[in-house]
Amino acid sequence: MSPAPILSAFRQALSEAWAGGAGALLPLGFFAGAAVLVPLGIGTEPGMLRTVGPGILWVSLALSSLVTLERIFQADVEDGALDLWLQTSAPVSAIAAAKTFAHWLTAGLPLALMSPVLALMFQAEAGANLLTSAMIYGLGGLAFFFWGGVGAALSATVRRGGLLIALIALPLYVPTAIFGSLAMSGAAGGDSAPLLLVASTLFALALAPFAMAAALRLAAD
Amino acid sequence: MQLRPRDYSGDDVRLLTASGLGILRGERVLFDAVSLEVAPGEAVVLRGANGAGKTTLLRVLAGLTRAETGEVSRTAPHHWVGHREGLKPHETPRAHLDLWARAWGAGADVDAILNEMGLSRPADVAARYLSAGQRRRTALARVLLDKRPVWLLDEPFTALDAEGRTRVLDMVAEHRQGGGAVVAAVHGEVGFIASREITL
Numbered sequence: 218m219s220p221a222p223i224l225s226a227f228r229q230a231l232s233e234a235w236a237g238g239a240g241a242l243l244p245l246g247f248f249a250g251a252a253v254l255v256p257l258g259i260g261t262e263p264g265m266l267r268t269v270g271p272g273i274l275w276v277s278l279a280l281s282s283l284v285t286l287e288r289i290f291q292a293d294v295e296d297g298a299l300d301l302w303l304q305t306s307a308p309v310s311a312i313a314a315a316k317t318f319a320h321w322l323t324a325g326l327p328l329a330l331m332s333p334v335l336a337l338m339f340q341a342e343a344g345a346n347l348l349t350s351a352m353i354y355g356l357g358g359l360a361f362f363f364w365g366g367v368g369a370a371l372s373a374t375v376r377r378g379g380l381l382i383a384l385i386a387l388p389l390y391v392p393t394a395i396f397g398s399l400a401m402s403g404a405a406g407g408d409s410a411p412l413l414l415v416a417s418t419l420f421a422l423a424l425a426p427f428a429m430a431a432a433l434r435l436a437a438d
Numbered sequence: 439m440q441l442r443p444r445d446y447s448g449d450d451v452r453l454l455t456a457s458g459l460g461i462l463r464g465e466r467v468l469f470d471a472v473s474l475e476v477a478p479g480e481a482v483v484l485r486g487a488n489g490a491g492k493t494t495l496l497r498v499l500a501g502l503t504r505a506e507t508g509e510v511s512r513t514a515p516h517h518w519v520g521h522r523e524g525l526k527p528h529e530t531p532r533a534h535l536d537l538w539a540r541a542w543g544a545g546a547d548v549d550a551i552l553n554e555m556g557l558s559r560p561a562d563v564a565a566r567y568l569s570a571g572q573r574r575r576t577a578l579a580r581v582l583l584d585k586r587p588v589w590l591l592d593e594p595f596t597a598l599d600a601e602g603r604t605r606v607l608d609m610v611a612e613h614r615q616g617g618g619a620v621v622a623a624v625h626g627e628v629g630f631i632a633s634r635e636i637t638l
Binding site: 219221222224225226228229232233236292295296297298300301303304305437438 | 497500501502503504516518520521522523524525526527528529533537538540541542543
């Protein structure tokens with residue numbers, strides 16, 4: 218099997234995201250907005266912010282990942298590109314994974330890179346641990362985007378399928394959100410949480426592409 | 439354009455065979471018991487009123503849609519040009535053809551193809567600014583990127599002007615002479631001599 222179709226799908230998804238202009242920044246704005254608004258609502262007591270901060274950021278990250286997922290596959294259905302991708306020599310699961318990974322790079326990775334700044338607003342201590350946190354948010358975000366991709370593929374033929382994506386994806390986000398929050402909180406039993414987060418992300422990377430492929434075949438049928 | 443005649447020519451060679459195809463849409467039978475064979479050099483034209491199932495039959499032949507009954511046997515690779523062009527709004531004709539040439543591993547001369555399809559002038563214009571005819575030409579240009587014996591074309595002449603139509607007819611004629619075959623859903627005048635017409 219030649220990797221050329223997979224690389225081309227990745228390249229097209231990247232160029233599509235950049236061509237969308239400010240659209241790619243929407244999740245970033247949503248993430249920052251949600252995280253900034255919470256302290257305004259619950260007060261500015263440093264201890265409390267430090268306690269609830271990681272949880273708030275995980276919820277914001279999960280919801281932000283849903284903002285642009287709707288268009289990953291829906292645009293391909295509408296413009297006929299899906300028909301072409303389904304007929305390449307590469308497995309549809311690999312094409313779907315490439316497109317979702319490209320989408321995470323443009324819309325999800327910036328969220329992880331921004332997370333240290335937002336964590337500081339929640340009174341997190343400045344230091345190397347912020348970089349570790351960013352990596353954990355990045356890893357969890359990757360799982361969110363792949364599970365969200367399943368919802369996006371299942372609703373590719375549904376107009377305004379954003380709500381449907383949320384209904385499908387949010388239950389799948391639960392393990393990642395739990396392990397992610399545990400890994401950040403330092404609570405009892407949280408030592409193994411980073412490993413469990415890695416495992417849940419690998420599980421998403423392994424399983425979601427096949428679910429996306431099946432859904433895309435149905436969408437084309 | 440020669441299509442390895444050793445592989446794809448000969449009286450007994452069938453590039454595409456479909457037998458007993460049937461499709462249901464809801465409780466309506468869209469078509470039933472459709473069979474066809476496509477040999478090198480042939481052009482099969484699908485006809486029928488709007489909604490008769492021409493596009494669906496083409497999609498079944500391409501493997502994009504599953505038929506409720508019957509089976510399709512493909513012995514040669516095909517090109518697909520559907521009624522949706524597959525162009526992204528930000529893509530230029532050159533970028534589109536470059537992308538698919540890479541995806542298919544085809545070492546095609548994209549500039550020559552753009553020129554052949556009359557797309558040299560708008561080659562670097564984003565698809566959102568192209569006319570419907572220019573987008574159609576871009577989609578049809580994909581079949582020139584690599585040589586595949588079967589072309590499945592859904593309404594290939596839609597939005598084309600007289601000159602574009604002539605180019606497509608020339609492409610089809612050359613393809614058939616080289617041992618290729620075409621299955622096309624067409625409304626109105628075809629413009630080439632069809633080996634067979636199937637009315638749905």
